[in-house]
Amino acid sequence: MSREPQAAPAPPRESWKIALLLMAWGLFAAWCVSGIPPAVDLPAHAAQMQTLAELLRGNPQVSAYYEAHFPLGYGLPIWLFLPVTLLTNGAFAARLAAWTALMLFPLAHLAFTRVLHRPAWTVVFGLPLAFNISYWYGFLPSLFSLPLALLSLALYLHALRGSGRMVGAVVGLALLSTATMLSHLVAFGALCVGVAALALTSDDRRRAIGLAAAGFALPLALCATRVLTLASRAVTPGNHMATDYGWGSHFNWLLRNYRPEGRLAVIGPVLVTLVFVVAYLRHRREEPRAPWVLFLALGALFLVTPKALSGAWLIHVRLPVLAGIVALVLVDPARIDRRLRTLLLLVVVASLAETARYHWRFKQEVAGLETLVASPPPPGVHGYVSLVGNRAQGSRLVYLEHLGQWWTATQGGVGHHFFADADHQPVRFRPGQSLPQWMDAGSEEQLAPFSALLVYGDAPLPGTLKGFEETGHAGSWRRLERR
Template identity: 80%
Template sequence: MNVVDPASSLARWRLVALLVAWGAFAAWCVSGIPPSVDLPAHAAQMQTFADVLRGNPEVSAWYEAHLPLGYGLPIWLFLPVTLLTNGAFAARLAAWTVLMLFPLAHLALARTFGRPSWTVVLGLPLAFNISYWYGFLPSFFALPLALLALALYLRALRGSGRVVGAMVGLALLSTATMLSHLVSFGALCVGVAALALTSDSRKRAVGLAAVGLAPPLLLCAARVLTLLSRAFSPGDHTVPDYGWGSHFNWLLRNYRPEGMLAVVCPLVMTAVFVVAYLRHRREEPRAPWVLFLALGVLFLLTPKALSGAWLIHVRLPVLAGFIALLLVDPARIARPVKALLLLLVVPSLAETARFHWRFKHEVAGLETLVAQPPPPGVHGYVSLVGNRSQGSRLVYLEHLGQWWTANQGGVGHHFFANGDHLPVRFRPGRSLPQWMDASSAEQLAPFSALLVYGEGPLPESFAGFEETERVGSWRRLERR
């Protein structure tokens, strides 16, 4: 007769309750109009991708679909959701899925090292990292996949469970990570290599790593070479920039209304766990420390901008932050310190919630206007107040009007279709203005309808449009 341990049963129910509460909080954060810079653009990509595949002639005249490697897996993965609903819902669901994957990935790593499940609470603020705020959906999606892949590799190294199954899982997860975002895949490769080279059974560890990483490495090799060559050749892409100082001050300098605790809280936790590990390193496994050091060094070596990608380095500290929470058994940390760490999580998430509420209140009215389809032709978005909001240094207003395309489809603009890294791009010979400054009638010429954000009189360049609806600070204009 099996006897169920009441303590373990209670712990499981507490974990379930935590995940349910977190899921509800995450759903509220991504509902409506969340403060996430690029998310509306990715949502518009999703909807346009679906319209092209459906054969919408108006959309297909401007855009075409292709399958780039190393970026965009969430757009393909959530295509069925987009086809059944729209790009706006699919993008929000994708963002919610990632917010749920972070604690699950943390839990998988915690169990690999025999850490208690409650430590998942400490990692919750890390889910709101720079990839969330900037809405880098492919990068955001790839981060927990990389953590899950590391957990599988560690299980295989320990020989626990079915090694063959773990290797198949690692190959699938590493490929999914690569197809989502190459930077996160690079971090995964660095982490696996560090674990393999410092393993007691190095030959076996290297062999397992080769089996798990070979498929995505072979798939992306040509793409990586192309991107590296772009870094050293002239073009209209972002100029390479190492940005040494920004490795230490970018997050603290730029996280303002979003909440300083979103940076301070993980830094404090990392410091506590590092100190505890150094004091008890002889009694603790070496693997978490190796991973933490490898990911930390990778962060310091990664440039700020390279091969057309921007803010590469600040996407990586979240991985090291999660690993830091596994460095030592929390039982070795004094109880008052553990209580303080847990208490820090509450105000950090409260700051995050407050900023979401303020932002949604500021842009109220947009949901009403995007609920109605645009007229035939090209529809666009202009902000009369610049691209910053709530005193933040992040450009939350940059793509905000692309929720119209994401909800209703049609021919929209400014969702990265001028690049080759996303599944939707302009057809050869076609292009539309991206960010518009509202001062040029020439820029506005292709558009039949506009969403305009900001109070005050319209510029003279808008003389060809008339206002058809106004809600809050939002106006809908249509060509006279």
């Protein structure tokens, strides 16, 4: 690419500072994902992990309801952390996978700073972006795939700057792009768009296209059939969610729905991005073109991506984090006034403080769950009922939707409501089998398959639960078993 500077080794003192920063970030991320974090789907993915392990162990009760699959285009972390699940349980493995994803974000950012010769300390500006909508909604495969896509883009930029065949870079690109595709197709699609933009605007276009073709041949071949199926679903009516562009939600969904999570989780990254974009536009003649091309491509992709597509929901709001990270390497931060840089750092710290505050508040709100899931359920199917709906106090996100699935994730057995009815999940119902999903104890028929329940809420138990007796109580949680 034109005007790209050569990377230089980081000074030893800076390397130590970055190592300490990553250690501090790792400790903070570990605290966030410990216990019961506010991540909507994470307990469901954890239950998927534990159920997959039970299937591989040959548990007959579990295999009577569920079967294992290796889907293309979704769910790599569930299989990747399977050894951890087998050694511990799905709850620990899911938390470790979420922690790993949070660690991969600054590492991917560091890869960009290395390739584009930016100061490594600028990784601080990108830390709040790790807590994007894929984290809060607990979209584990999506959260895991986003930094993999960023690492792939950084490696491709490195390959473009090199000379010759770059065999090692191509092999690495093939592995990273395949891992991205196997984690989540949305991130892989964004990766393809970014690489295409870089290749088509490269000075040596022929070589750039050749590198991209060599690095992406494997994942494209593997997912081609799945992509065609999803493309057909996007334009064909059916039982799945209809395609919905949701123009207004591109601009207000995050700000409207982030409440106790912290307004700065949206305003902060937008402010930082604007500062770096303006700085780039003022100094674009002295700065490399590649990150600007990539930023524009990823930003345009966000704008044209529907809210719901091929049965999947909230597709568009998963993408801004990619453009946000790239924005932070548009320009040398030395071109930004020091006072403004200091203000941006204060915004970052305040945003992370809001994130920490909500994690603490949510864990206090659902206290008692860890106590009850520490004991295994009785034989049979166990379930989860919320008497207070699926939204936590003050939040618009459905944090209570899957909380009871931490029981399945921790102890195993036959659980429910972890997406086993979806054709893209690693664990699915066997043909002819099904269990109720979200439950409000509205009818005895709904509760009939269950031998034990976790009930959340302090309200009196409804009459439909008269066939159960309380065997445990902690906080606002009750454990019920059949009489």
